[in-house]
Amino acid sequence: MAAAPALKHWRTTLERVEKFVSPLYFTDCNLRGRLFGDSCPVAELSSFLTPERLPYQEAVQQDFRPAQVGDSFGPTWWTCWFRVELTIPEAWVGQEVHLRWESDGEGLVWRDGEPVQGLTKEGEKTSYILTDKLGEKDPRSLTLYVEVACNGLLGAGKGSMIAAPDPEKMFQVSRAELAVFHRDVYKLLVDLELLLGIAKGLGEDNQRSFQALYTANQMVNVCDPAQPETFPVAQALASKFFGQRGGESQHTIHAMGHCHIDTAWLWPFKETVRKCARSWVTVVQLMERNPEFIFACSQAQQLEWVRSHYPGLHARLQEFACRGQFVPVGGTWVEMDGNLPSGESMVRQFLQGQNFFRQEFGKMCSEFWLPDTFGYSAQLPQIMRSCGIKRFLTQKLSWNLVNSFPHHTFFWEGLDGSQVLAHFPPGDSYGMQGSVEEVLKTVAKNRDKGRTNHSAFLFGFGDGGGGPTQTMVDRLKRLCNTDGLPRVQLSSPEQLFSALEGHSGQLCTWVGELFLELHNGTYTTHAQIKKGNRECERILHDVELLSSLALARSAQFLYPAALLQDLWRLLLLTQFHDVVTGSCIQLVAEEAMCHYEDIRSHGNTLLSAAAAALCAGEPGPEGLLIVNTLPWKRTEVLALPRPGGAHCLGMSWLLPSPGHCPRHGLCSCPRPHLTAAPAAPAACVRSARAPADLASRPPPTKTDGSVTLDNGILRVRLDPTGRLTSLVLVASGREAIAEGAAGNQFVLFDDVPLYWDAWDVMDYHLETRKPVLGQAGTLAVGTEGGVRGSAWFLLQISPNSRLSQEVVLDVGCPYVRFHTEVHWHEAHKFLKVEFPARVRSPQATYEVQFGHLQRPTHYNTSWDWARFEVWAHRWMDLSEHGFGLALLNDCKYGASVRGNVLSLSLLRAPKSPDATVDMGRHEFTYALMPHKGSFQDAGVIPAAYSLNFPLLALPAPGPAPAAAWSAFSVSSPAVVLETVKQAETSPQGRTLLLRLYEAHGSHSDCWLHTSLPVQEAVLCDFLERRDPAGPLLLRDNRLKLAFTPFQVQSLLLVLQPPPN
């Protein structure tokens, strides 16, 4: 006879069910305690320890020694291989049998020479299914290998997750046994947990919540854990509940498996290779068992690693990609930082990524996928669109500290007006676990209710956690359509975005950058990485340009396409969102520095090779090839190499395109002088003496300890401590420094964030501003005039840190440079330099990828003050009508303008996750350029390019060309020719790719002129696919281009066959 209905207390009923499924309490008698039945130890365990990450074939040849559960091994970053001999007891025939394995290091199971499953405790992957049902004739003895890395899911931080790794950490295997798995118990546990989630999530005001709770209670009543024959009755109760359907208006959740793997972060790049294998092999298993399960996978680099290290796994991934279960997403080489990489670097992320996806998986990605980076450039929509992508997914803006972003589904409009459909999963995570709480949150938090009825839900453990679990998949399948809850559909990015596009008429538009109000320290942390990034972007630019010219001019020259692709991929790798940002451990930073060094050394070799090709066959004396890699004429002082490693100053002026220049030999003058160099992206000239009038400026003058530098354009006055007390545009007499204030003022701030040390600088650091006071009398005259005047000084920043600076003013140069060397030994301090300007404007301008944007100089609203620290590329500018002051830099990214004070962020000193970050010597240059008129008309943009792309003086192995020549010129100062390279697809190697952008923010028509033998010109997209409209009209080596504001255009130029 059934028990009579009783009054039920909410809490006791709920907790009763919780205890029935608890892994902690009452496991002697509850259902959870019955999940596994009989168990037995493995027959034999032996191990082999190595500091290397060995391939399987090599590892299993090694000398394995007997081992036991509980043995410890290590230290950090080593690998322990286990050979596991096992024999399943005969009595277990008919049962499901698992190998249960628990260790604090991440494991990978190998069976018959192939990886079969990852084992990660933090990713809830602690058992490997040996057989679903042991057959009578099945072999019961087996040898497996388990490769255990001596690091946890999130590395090996000493004491806290983001602390620097503990190099001495030891690891342990705490369980290695065979056990019978009770699948029927497992199913009841999944249902009971879901019912508990529904009861709690919907709460006591909700009828459906009580139905869930009463169903669960009734299941406990009928279910005797010791008697499996009672389970079907309990199961039927659950099925009845979950079978009650919802209505037509239910919100639809698109659940997609995902595993966000940071390409390097709290562990080195090499460990990521194994994290990918461990995770994806687990995903393959899940896809096999669940044909409706779909997994979205980003980052071509990680797939490339798996392709080369685990070809068998790669083939399986290709197979599942064909079935539509494994869905490559993102389109980029890695999930790069969204702020710091240059425009060209971002294009290459997509170019390398999309080409890889097409080659390996048969199609390109149709959505940009960047769930976890620290802000998104306003140029990304245009770059995405030109790379075949109209859809964008992220969630990181949910980390905003101050303002809550108003949308989850919206159109994102970029700097040039390009739009993409953006979706932020409203559950604010990319690592969901399929709980009812998360499902309900996804519906409740959606900021676009009423506009759309679809959301994304990304589930799975990231960073080596192996992605989704079977339990997550089972939970989500059970929630496919249950009254009281949203509809949950195992779905794909394609299905999600198609559904969202169906509602697009209702969606709002957000214009401009997606600024993350957090992690603003990442613009500055790890100055050497920032410098390496900027420098390598320049080197690759110069190499591609010179190699292209060599290709056009020399029939023998072979464009180094394969090597350049390798070098680009190295740079793209370092632009990962925890590397270029400086938020990685020391080991990763060291690897990044090696990559930069590779790019530098190969880059220099390639530059020499191209220079040699350009010189060949031309008459002329041995000498230097002086190359201007920018698309406009330049006249600059240049340091020329002299025998014995010394340098002398020369002045170069670049000629208007195809020009000529006086012939001169190698610079050999005894003192600084002017040399001439060419104009327009890559014109090549010899060194030459400058005209006499340019070469003879008055030397710096020193009075009362102050120094004045004057080049006829600027007059710079430094006080005896090196501060800038006056900066005058000579022609107009206009003063750029605020009255009574001094520029070049170094300031120190306390820099103690709330938690994310390397990442965050908090608004309150501004309250701790301390000007660094210099000592009078330290300023001295450096170079005494001629083509260059300079002054230098020393500054003690603190008892441990010091700085020296040379302030340089060259003949003909519109800006004054500050070459800075810092010895930095601080903890939690932030060094900046400030320039109070005699300028008033509510907005300042900052350079971004292929353009610039404005941000406020005031803190009116919370959105304004949340941007107290922002990022910029090579320049920033504060202008009022008719006059402004620009601050240029050669390797910095952090900046701010508050009121009239321009501030450049120089160095930080966080201690986690890299305790050594930024300690030591630094060298960088910034420059100040006052100007009349607008920054566009005054040439701030070319000036910032010049600072970043010095003229090249390459030793010419053979005779250097006798005359200067110029390959390209553009008629409009608004249009920048950014890139010249060989096209990816280039029949006979003779097609060049040019990329130009409109930099002023204006509609602009221009003529592109080239002296190269071009036979056809056609527009193309960033993936270099020809414009179907066909070739452009090419006449007299010129073609006309029309630009809209900040538009980027790419062009294919087919060269005529080589001359011989």
Ligand SMILES: [Zn+2]
């Ligand atoms: Zn990440």
